[in-house]
Amino acid sequence: xxxxxxxxxxxxxxxxxxxxxxxxxxxxxxxxxxxxxxxxxxxxxxxxxxxxxxxxxxxxxxxxxxxxxxxxxxxxxxxxxxxxxxxxxxxxxxxxxxxxxxxxxxxxxxxxxxxxxxxxxxxxxxxxxxxxxxxxxxxxxxxxxxxxxxxxxxxxxxxxxxxxxxxxxxxxxxxxxxxxxxxxxxxxxxxxxxxxxxxxxxxxxxxxxxxxxxxxxxxxxxxxxxxxxxxxxxxxxxxxxxxxxxxxxxxxxxxxxxxxxxxxxxxxxxxxxxxxxxxxxxxxxxxxxxxxxxxxxxxxxxxxxxxxxxxxxxxxxxxxxxxxxxxxxxxxxxx
Amino acid sequence: xxxxxxxxxxxxxxxxxxxxxxxxxxxxxxxxxxxxxxxxxxxxxxxxxxxxxxxxxxxxxxxxxxxxxxxxxxxxxxxxxxxxxxxxxxxxxxxxxxxxxxxxxxxxxxxxxxxxxxxxxxxxxxxxxxxxxxxxxxxxxxxxxxxxxxxxxxxxxxxxxxxxxxxxxxxxxxxxxxxxxxxxxxxxxxxxxxxxxxxxxxxxxxxxxxxxxxxxxxxxxxxxxxxxxxxxxxxxxxxxxxxxxxxxxxxxxxxxxxxxxxxxxxxxxxxxxxxxxxxxxxxxxxxxxxxxxxxx
Amino acid sequence: xxxxxxxxxxxxxxxxxxxxxxxxxxxxxxxxxxxxxxxxxxxxxxxxxxxxxxxxxxxxxxxxxxxxxxxxxxxxxxxxxxxxxxxxxxxxxxxxxxxxxxxxxxxxxxxxxxxxxxxxxxxxxxxxxxxxxxxxxxxxxxxxxxxxxxxxxxxxxxxxxxxxxxxxxxxxxxxxxxxxxxxxxxxxxxxxxxxxxxxxxxxxxxxxxxxxxxxxxxxxxxxxxxxxxxxxxxxxxxxxxxxxxxxxxxxxxxxxxxxxxxxxxxxxxxxxxxxxxxxxxxxxxxxxxxxxxxxxxxxxxxxxxxxxxxxxxxxxxxxxxxxxxxxxxxxxx
Numbered sequence: 001x002x003x004x005x006x007x008x009x010x011x012x013x014x015x016x017x018x019x020x021x022x023x024x025x026x027x028x029x030x031x032x033x034x035x036x037x038x039x040x041x042x043x044x045x046x047x048x049x050x051x052x053x054x055x056x057x058x059x060x061x062x063x064x065x066x067x068x069x070x071x072x073x074x075x076x077x078x079x080x081x082x083x084x085x086x087x088x089x090x091x092x093x094x095x096x097x098x099x100x101x102x103x104x105x106x107x108x109x110x111x112x113x114x115x116x117x118x119x120x121x122x123x124x125x126x127x128x129x130x131x132x133x134x135x136x137x138x139x140x141x142x143x144x145x146x147x148x149x150x151x152x153x154x155x156x157x158x159x160x161x162x163x164x165x166x167x168x169x170x171x172x173x174x175x176x177x178x179x180x181x182x183x184x185x186x187x188x189x190x191x192x193x194x195x196x197x198x199x200x201x202x203x204x205x206x207x208x209x210x211x212x213x214x215x216x217x218x219x220x221x222x223x224x225x226x227x228x229x230x231x232x233x234x235x236x237x238x239x240x241x242x243x244x245x246x247x248x249x250x251x252x253x254x255x256x257x258x259x260x261x262x263x264x265x266x267x268x269x270x271x272x273x274x275x276x277x278x279x280x281x282x283x284x285x286x287x288x289x290x291x292x293x294x295x296x297x298x299x300x301x302x303x304x305x306x307x308x309x310x311x312x313x314x315x316x317x318x319x320x321x322x323x324x325x326x327x328x329x330x331x332x333x334x335x
Numbered sequence: 336x337x338x339x340x341x342x343x344x345x346x347x348x349x350x351x352x353x354x355x356x357x358x359x360x361x362x363x364x365x366x367x368x369x370x371x372x373x374x375x376x377x378x379x380x381x382x383x384x385x386x387x388x389x390x391x392x393x394x395x396x397x398x399x400x401x402x403x404x405x406x407x408x409x410x411x412x413x414x415x416x417x418x419x420x421x422x423x424x425x426x427x428x429x430x431x432x433x434x435x436x437x438x439x440x441x442x443x444x445x446x447x448x449x450x451x452x453x454x455x456x457x458x459x460x461x462x463x464x465x466x467x468x469x470x471x472x473x474x475x476x477x478x479x480x481x482x483x484x485x486x487x488x489x490x491x492x493x494x495x496x497x498x499x500x501x502x503x504x505x506x507x508x509x510x511x512x513x514x515x516x517x518x519x520x521x522x523x524x525x526x527x528x529x530x531x532x533x534x535x536x537x538x539x540x541x542x543x544x545x546x547x548x549x550x551x552x553x554x555x556x557x558x559x560x561x562x563x564x565x566x567x568x569x570x571x572x573x574x575x576x577x578x579x580x581x582x583x584x585x586x587x588x589x590x591x592x593x594x595x596x597x598x599x600x601x602x603x604x605x606x607x608x609x610x611x612x613x614x615x616x617x618x619x620x621x622x623x624x625x626x627x628x629x630x631x
Numbered sequence: 632x633x634x635x636x637x638x639x640x641x642x643x644x645x646x647x648x649x650x651x652x653x654x655x656x657x658x659x660x661x662x663x664x665x666x667x668x669x670x671x672x673x674x675x676x677x678x679x680x681x682x683x684x685x686x687x688x689x690x691x692x693x694x695x696x697x698x699x700x701x702x703x704x705x706x707x708x709x710x711x712x713x714x715x716x717x718x719x720x721x722x723x724x725x726x727x728x729x730x731x732x733x734x735x736x737x738x739x740x741x742x743x744x745x746x747x748x749x750x751x752x753x754x755x756x757x758x759x760x761x762x763x764x765x766x767x768x769x770x771x772x773x774x775x776x777x778x779x780x781x782x783x784x785x786x787x788x789x790x791x792x793x794x795x796x797x798x799x800x801x802x803x804x805x806x807x808x809x810x811x812x813x814x815x816x817x818x819x820x821x822x823x824x825x826x827x828x829x830x831x832x833x834x835x836x837x838x839x840x841x842x843x844x845x846x847x848x849x850x851x852x853x854x855x856x857x858x859x860x861x862x863x864x865x866x867x868x869x870x871x872x873x874x875x876x877x878x879x880x881x882x883x884x885x886x887x888x889x890x891x892x893x894x895x896x897x898x899x900x901x902x903x904x905x906x907x908x909x910x911x912x913x914x915x916x917x918x919x920x921x922x923x924x925x926x927x928x929x930x931x932x933x934x935x936x937x938x939x940x941x942x943x944x945x946x947x948x949x950x951x952x953x954x955x956x957x958x959x960x961x962x963x964x
Contacts, residue, residue, distance in 0.1 A: 042820040042821060042822060043820055160909040160910075161683075162909055163909065190682035190683055190847065190910075191682065191847070191849070191888060191891040191892055192682065192887055192888065192891045192905075192906045193682075193909065194891065194893075195890075195891040195893075195903060195905050195906075196905055196906070198893075199903075199905055217820070217821060218893065219895035220892065220893025220894050220895050221893050222895065223893060223894065223895045223896075224893050247895050247896070248896075257822065258821055258822060259895055261821050261822050261824065261825035262821055262824075262825070262850060262895075263828070263850040263851055263853060263854035263855075264850060264853075264894070264896075265849060265850050265853055265877065265889065265892055265894060265961040265962070266894075266961060266962050267853070267962075268849075268850070268852075268853025268854065268873055268874065268876075268877040268961065268962065269853060269856075269872065269873030269874030269875070269876070269877055269878075270874065272854075274829045274832065274833075275825040275828055275829055275854065276825070277822060277823075277825035277826040277829055278822035278825070279826070281790055281792065281822075281823065282820075520736045520737075521731040521732075521733055521736045521737035522736060522737050522738055522739040524697065524729075524731070525729070525731065525737055525738075525798075525801065526739075526750060527697070528695065528697075528724065528727075528728060528729050528751075529750045529751035529753075529754055529755070529801070529805075530721065530724055530725065530751065530754035530755050531750055531753075531754055532754070535750075535754075539742075540739055540742075543739075543741035543742075544739070544740065544741055
């Protein structure tokens with residue numbers, strides 16, 4: 001169990017009309033080699049901003065400001081928030097790589113697939129064009145695209161969405177990074193293709209031992225890929241634990257609410273009445289509710305308790321953390 | 336989030352329009368505000384100026400010929416017949432601005448209707464209209480203008496018509512491109528399903544969504560129209576003396592360029608000031624309406 | 632069940648020429664919808680599932696009369712849409728309404744909610760006065776769970792879920808019999824998605840609507856529909872009542888779709904069938920069964936002819952020649 005990245009009390013704020021709007025509060029976690037951590041949440045939860053913050057891809061200050069520590073562990077510990085942009089640029093792609101939701105916009109339409117993979121390799125490594133080309137063929141083969149050598153000369157628009165995402169993965173893995181950040185990489189894909197990509201990522205992780213930070217809104221995907229899971233709401237971590245524990249016995253009412261809101265395939269056609277939805281919507285980061293950010297939408301809210309800060313991130317045993325003052329009584333009532 | 340911001344910027348309605356991002360962005364645009372102030376000044380002087388001056392623009396003071404500017408009662412001096420240049424300049428400004436604004440209104444109207452119909456109907460009608468637009472664009476505008484002006488009675492009304500007839504194409508192209516992309520939006524399909532007529536869809540659903548680009552193009556058209564009027568009048572095909580316009584004042588001035596340069600400089604500066612101001616305003620509007628310029 | 636279905640399509644085809652030859656010559660043709668015959672019984676919800684490129688949205692648009700089908704017929708309440716007189720069409724159009732996928736582009740940003748909701752009334756109920764239209768709009772807004780006084784607001788003041796409610800109100804304001812919902816919840820967050828699905832279910836029951844619910848999400852289809860049609864490359868490959876389809880799939884593609892849908896509960900973990908490759912191009916689909924290039928059960932015979940959508944049991948049709956397969960259901964036995 002080797003830690004490769006530690007995020008400590010990461011806070012990110014965006015400047016808007018002269019004020020700083022906090023969008024990520026005190027996020028802390030570690031990534032371990034060969035393991036996958038999932039960040040789950042709805043839009044506005046801060047999950048994507050967290051990942052962009054780690055890559056230092058947010059607009060520079062004063063438009064956005066990141067505080068806290070993001071430590072990349074290697075021979076020496078490097079705090080990504082305190083190094084120069086030039087040094088960060090060398091690490092990006094080399095040690096930490098990222099893939100996005102929409103592979104078409106991430107690929108340059110005027111260059112061939114081969115050019116783009118070779119460029120990714122040669123921008124970080126001083127190797128000959130021929131060597132880089134061999135490596136590119138190897139990578140295309142590795143991400144499960146048949147006839148790899150012939151694919152080098154194709155352009156992004158000639159490929160399907162699933163194929164493009166494979167190419168993005170090939171580029172991301174070109175330099176054998178220790179960390180892969182995947183921001184909703186399967187959301188734009190069809191279910192059968194999503195299954196292929198998840199299988200591919202799992203296989204590649206087993207082969208290379210990289211750590212993965214997987215951002216998604218889909219608990220089904222989480223169950224398939226993640227070892228540990230963090231649920232985010234309104235910029236805060238509200239639940240963190242082993243994936244199995246979080247999915248089987250969610251302690252935070254928001255997590256269980258989200259899971260109940262999704263219809264299940266197993267009960268399809270049984271006319272089970274209404275889904276249990278979560279009323280209201282995600283609060284504006286400029287005016288978060290007092291106390292627990294979720295309390296105005298929660299069915300277990302007790303006034304005088306839930307609307308009073310602070311709401312600690314408590315350990316419920318076995319490293320299962322939850323940000324809810326009432327998790328114990330909710331659990332007891334359920335049993 | 337981006338979409339929401341854009342939406343907010345796109346709709347400046349009701350009482351909160353002053354607070355809208357579009358207006359804020361425009362006010363922050365220094366050049367545009369400079370343009371607005373200059374145009375307001377020029378317009379004010381042209382409207383009120385002639386009454387404040389001691390002399391009528393047609394009054395001849397034969398003894399005060401070629402008085403340099405800032406001499407005696409003559410703010411900008413006098414011309415070869417001793418007429419007050421300031422009075423002439425302001426009266427000319429009335430005509431030049433009026434021609435500019437009227438030509439803009441007319442060409443925007445023509446361009447908008449043609450662009451709207453062409454963009455909405457696509458296919459045969461649209462293709463025909465856009466080819467017509469392109470064929471108008473093939474002629475160099477000045478020659479077209481001069482040819483028309485040579486055959487027709489050159490007065491302010493005619494010049495306005497001619498300028499409008501030769502400058503609607505840009506608006507038409509902008510509007511038709513805009514409409515072609517809007518036409519595919521779901522709210523247009525929704526209107527069709529609601530049983531809405533073509534006229535309703537064009538004028539009530541689509542047109543209000545293109546006002547931004549139209550206003551920008553219209554502002555820039557005023558600048559172009561003022562310049563065109565100056566051109567034609569300078570060449571003698573436009574507004575005819577003794578009625579002054581900035582263009583024919585320049586025409587008149589060229590023979591005295593070495594002895595009385597202010598005769599050329601004064602109307603020249605007026606044209607430049609008015610044209611650049613309108614261009615600044617146009618640029619400012621374009622930036623203000625483009626929500627992306629707000630992004631970091 | 633002897634009632635005539637509200638919607639019937641017979642061998643409906645929608646082909647798009649890729650690029651027209653200069654003199655009308657025949658270029659390659661995309662067969663987006665290639666011979667679809669489905670019935671939607673009155674007061675029931677038909678879920679139409681398929682991946683991108685399956686032609687499900689094109690079929691929906693053809694049913695709504697937004698495009699002229701290349702061949703085949705579309706019948707609404709016994710009236711052939713292609714042969715209907717213009718006055719018949721006008722009343723048919725009122726009875727068929729649509730809710731869109733994208734809550735941002737489906738509302739005119741320059742129109743207040745009152746104006747947006749009044750448009751259908753203005754054209755379908757021309758007798759109504761301005762103030763009556765506004766009252767109806769406010770009533771409708773409350774019906775979809777938004778306060779009536781929001782009527783004078785503009786689209787940008789609403790969240791995605793709220794806009795989708797407004798879209799539903801616009802569709803329902805002319806009291807239609809049939810609603811087509813095209814991917815209406817796929818742009819929404821999970822918690823909001825549940826709210827909108829519940830609203831759809833409630834309104835469908837209360838107003839006795841017939842609905843075509845197009846989506847790529849099997850779980851959503853399983854929740855809301857009475858019947859499900861699965862499309863692949865422009866054809867319906869399986870059609871059954873919802874419970875039947877999920878518990879006894881008869882087409883390998885349906886099985887693959889069901890197995891690929893991820894589930895959060897480990898107890899529900901199914902054996903994963905990962906299909907090879909992508910959907911083939913609709914420009915040159917494979918011969919015979921179009922799914923055979925990705926099908927784990929394909930045999931030699933599959934390439935010979937296009938399998939017919941056969942009735943295997945009442946309310947269950949599938950287009951697969953391999954009756955010997957026993958396919959994995961999504962539900963527990």
